[in-house]
Amino acid sequence: MSTSIEQRVGAYIEKQGSLDLLRFITCGSVDDGKSTLIGRLLYEARLVFDDQIASLRNDSKKQGVQGSGIDFALLVDGLIAEREQGITIDVAYRFFNTDRRKFIVADTPGHEQYTRNMVTGASTADVAVILIDATQGVLVQTQRHSFITSLLGIKHVVLAINKMDLVDYSQAVFESIVDVYSEYSRHLEFESIMPIPLSATEGDNVIARSSNTTWYSGPTLLEYLETVEVGKSQLQHSFRFPVQWVNRPNADFRGYSGTVVAGVIETGQQIRVLPSGETAKVEEIILSKNSLDKAIVDQAVTITLDTNIDVSRGDVLVLADTPCEVSDQFEASLVWMNQEPGFIGRSYWLLIGTTRVNASITGIKHKVDINSFEKLSADSMQLNDLGEVTLSLDKAVPFEAYKSCKAMGAFVLIDRYSYATVGAGMIKFALRRAENIHRQALLVDRKARENLNGHGGKILWFTGLSGAGKSTVANALEQALHSRGMRTYILDGDNVRHGLNKDLGFTDADRVENIRRISEVAKLMLDAGLVVITSFISPFRSERDMARALFEAGEFLEIYVNIPLAVAEQRDPKGLYKKARRGELPNFTGIDSGYEAPEAPELELATAELSVDDCVAQILKII
Amino acid sequence: MKSIKQLSHLDSLEADSIHIMREVMAHAENPVMLYSIGKDSAVMLHLAQKAFYPSPPPFPLLHVDTRWKFQAMYKFRDEIAKSLGMDLIVHINPEGIANNINPFDHGSSQHTDVMKTQGLKQALDKYGFDAAFGGARRDEEKSRAKERVFSFRSKAHHWDPKNQRPELWSLYNGYKASGDSIRVFPLSNWTELDIWEYIYREQIPIVPLYFATERPVVERDGLLILVDDDRLQLQKGEKVEIRKVRFRTLGCYPLTGAVESDADDLASIILELLQSRSSERQGRAIDSDSSGSMEKKKQEGYF
Structure with missing residues (x-):
């Protein structure tokens, strides 16, 4: 190769290396032409290869909805189901570059049922291109997408008013849509809104300026995307570094690997480890074999410290004099992403930065009706719900408001059994309650009460279908214990549902709350030194585990009163199964509501085969 | 700052x-x-x-x-x-x-x-x-x-x-x-x-087949197949030619087509790529079996 080519290529690659990256999403209603617009952008930027065009022409003939022309949407809709249905289901990422910038486009689905996928695409985007069909104007969907865009912290929005060819490129139509949108978006938190008239199918104002819209003097879509200024703020933010991995190849080296999520760190600076608060000096910043003077936001490095302090995965390194808050109680925005609803009181894993803690929703302040923006009260989060919630964590974590630092305020909730990502949240602020409620120290404690009783407290947690014999066995057991001089109490449906829990019904959300309250009451009784027998169906594994988590090992004994459904239904001591079968008792466990059998109970009683006395004898053996 | x-x-x-x-x-x-x-x-x-x-x-x-x-x-x-x-x-x-x-x-x-x-x-x-x-x-x-x-x-x-x-x-x-x-x-x-620019910047070693040189190939089903060993049996009418070729992607040699090229170093590969009018998977026989074929393969466990 000649030197001149080498120089040209060298210069080009150097220039490419200095380009920055813009991530944007496209969103809009079902037929607004999002995929078509991206296809057009790639096609006109000459980023679609000849063989892809050949296969596209083929596919357009078979599946396209554009008549005899090329259906650009087929370039982007990659899943078989999407191509067959002509819709976008999942986020698709596309890549292109010009001489001025590199781009990653997330094409997100328009259907309401795929809101979670739109949230996924929006979580990493700097700019949102919101499509509006000029013949339709601002729709409910447009508002919904704008709301989510704003919620996820995207500051710059393109209002791409598409299908201008179908309204004769009318300036009046364009301006009236812009007016409606401006009015609507006043309460959203965008820094800039850029309306552009275009036609994705005809190519007007996508890349080249259109002669059909001489009244429009603003940039074309590509010009805008190439020049919009975004996201310099995290560079000026205080240094934040969640530790990902402790790098310890041998006894002589101990480094902390992670990605700088905000700010800059230099060697010699004093850092603080959160939540512990210990401080040390940065000795070295390593990126592979290079030693750096400083690391900036987004850089993945390994940091060594001048003293040996305790640092592990999940800790956050900050500058010693500009730390962030640490808390275990939050108010946050939450998007629910799973078919299985989210309940107040149920325990989830919460992933924030590189740390994982147990967390539960302590309250749902309101849900937002995604179409009217009305605030609705709710006792559970359903798929695609957006709401404001309060959360309680079992361990304090370093954090910041999502608005000021995305990486320090974003979290996901994970189901502890299916491991599914069920929720995505954005911290608003910490609740101070944790610091203000001080537990009253009592002079007479549990130990003292147990000494007086002459025996320790215990929780005997019965679980099983209605009619399995829980109450019968519980009563016989209490009699046996009582006769031995032990202090006991039975918590069961009758004494709890008629008083403490009379406000609760039998929906899944109410069942979760029912068990939560019973667990807490049982805990108080244990503290009083009693042997507590609880006798509830308690159908969900996660609530039984939540109850178990309140107690020390050995205090909580789960007793599975196991009976085949057919036998319970045949016995039907209270006539409840018959009622349920007639449809008079909705949400009845075993009929139209599930029962999750314990995986490892301390004791299993097959009450179809055992006598009541046998059952009691077995329980006495394990106490 | x-x-x-x-x-x-x-x-x-x-x-x-x-x-x-x-x-x-x-x-x-x-x-x-x-x-x-x-x-x-x-x-x-x-x-x-x-x-x-x-x-x-x-x-x-x-x-x-x-x-x-x-x-x-x-x-x-x-x-x-x-x-x-x-x-x-x-x-x-x-x-x-x-x-x-x-x-x-x-x-x-x-x-x-x-x-x-x-x-x-x-x-x-x-x-x-x-x-x-x-x-x-x-x-x-x-x-x-x-x-x-x-x-x-x-x-x-x-x-x-x-x-x-x-x-x-x-x-x-x-x-x-x-x-x-x-x-x-x-x-x-x-x-x-990005891959090529990064290989260029970091000087990462790669298989020499990516660089163009004169190699023995036969034309089969529209692909240029390298005569890599004697397991390749010539079919009727096929003849081995020496052409200056390289590979944009590497797989099993009978299924991977070469492209004619003069790009014999990293810089010229990048230059060629910028001018290219076809995607790298074009040389892969397995993708074009049927539309949606990769999704089906992936569902079955293909990487």
Whole structure:
């Protein structure tokens, strides 16, 4: 190769290396032409290869909805189901570059049922291109997408008013849509809104300026995307570094690997480890074999410290004099992403930065009706719900408001059994309650009460279908214990549902709350030194585990009163199964509501085969 | 502070990939890196060394071999593994050997299924790997564009594209039921051009087949096939020609077409790519079997 080519290529690659990256999403209603617009952008930027065009022409003939022309949407809709249905289901990422910038486009689905996928695409985007069909104007969907865009912290929005060819490129139509949108978006938190008239199918104002819209003097879509200024703020933010991995190849080296999520760190600076608060000096910043003077936001490095302090995965390194808050109680925005609803009181894993803690929703302040923006009260989060919630964590974590630092305020909730990502949240602020409620120290404690009783407290947690014999066995057991001089109490449906829990019904959300309250009451009784027998169906594994988590090992004994459904239904001591079968008792466990059998109970009683006395004898053996 | 520039595109891609690799270490008990000897594998391996330095990458390399790779690839593979001092596991599907599965007699579809898809599943099961790094990129193919970075597989290695976990911010939920496994794609957001620019910048060694030189080829079904060993039987009317060719992508030699080219160094490859009018997977026989063929293969366990 000649030197001149080498120089040209060298210069080009150097220039490419200095380009920055813009991530944007496209969103809009079902037929607004999002995929078509991206296809057009790639096609006109000459980023679609000849063989892809050949296969596209083929596919357009078979599946396209554009008549005899090329259906650009087929370039982007990659899943078989999407191509067959002509819709976008999942986020698709596309890549292109010009001489001025590199781009990653997330094409997100328009259907309401795929809101979670739109949230996924929006979580990493700097700019949102919101499509509006000029013949339709601002729709409910447009508002919904704008709301989510704003919620996820995207500051710059393109209002791409598409299908201008179908309204004769009318300036009046364009301006009236812009007016409606401006009015609507006043309460959203965008820094800039850029309306552009275009036609994705005809190519007007996508890349080249259109002669059909001489009244429009603003940039074309590509010009805008190439020049919009975004996201310099995290560079000026205080240094934040969640530790990902402790790098310890041998006894002589101990480094902390992670990605700088905000700010800059230099060697010699004093850092603080959160939540512990210990401080040390940065000795070295390593990126592979290079030693750096400083690391900036987004850089993945390994940091060594001048003293040996305790640092592990999940800790956050900050500058010693500009730390962030640490808390275990939050108010946050939450998007629910799973078919299985989210309940107040149920325990989830919460992933924030590189740390994982147990967390539960302590309250749902309101849900937002995604179409009217009305605030609705709710006792559970359903798929695609957006709401404001309060959360309680079992361990304090370093954090910041999502608005000021995305990486320090974003979290996901994970189901502890299916491991599914069920929720995505954005911290608003910490609740101070944790610091203000001080537990009253009592002079007479549990130990003292147990000494007086002459025996320790215990929780005997019965679980099983209605009619399995829980109450019968519980009563016989209490009699046996009582006769031995032990202090006991039975918590069961009758004494709890008629008083403490009379406000609760039998929906899944109410069942979760029912068990939560019973667990807490049982805990108080244990503290009083009693042997507590609880006798509830308690159908969900996660609530039984939540109850178990309140107690020390050995205090909580789960007793599975196991009976085949057919036998319970045949016995039907209270006539409840018959009622349920007639449809008079909705949400009845075993009929139209599930029962999750314990995986490892301390004791299993097959009450179809055992006598009541046998059952009691077995329980006495394990106490 | 104002004078500090944001990270460049290549640096931020590099950082993202390193972040992903380190996250896997927090979730996987027994990870492995799929090493296919190509340019993407070369970049992935280079990133792994950067991610964990000064520790060596805390996982072995796995090459699922078909016995039909280019000779130059085998040579390169063994040299790299030796020079890095990493463990290299080579697995060949024993049933494929017993039945002498090959692309000539069994066609690309069956050859790929038995030697690659089934071979990969066997190897993952045999060693109990619960996370496997792969070098796939979203710009390669439409179904890959929709795949998550952390992509879950059932015990039977099935992929369910309609039921993928939402993947937000840089928060990767890598928790899985026992028996399930994850395929992790740290290069998801890289393009072919990014790969070459990075190889150029970091001077990463790659198989010489990527560079143009005069090689013996035959034209078959529209592809230029390299005469790599004597297992290639000439069909009627075919003749071996010496042409100046290179490969944009590497696979099994009878299934991988060469392109005529003068690009004999990294700079001219990048230049050629910028002027190119066809995508790199054009030279792959397996993708064009049918529309949606990659998605179907992936559902069955193909990487």
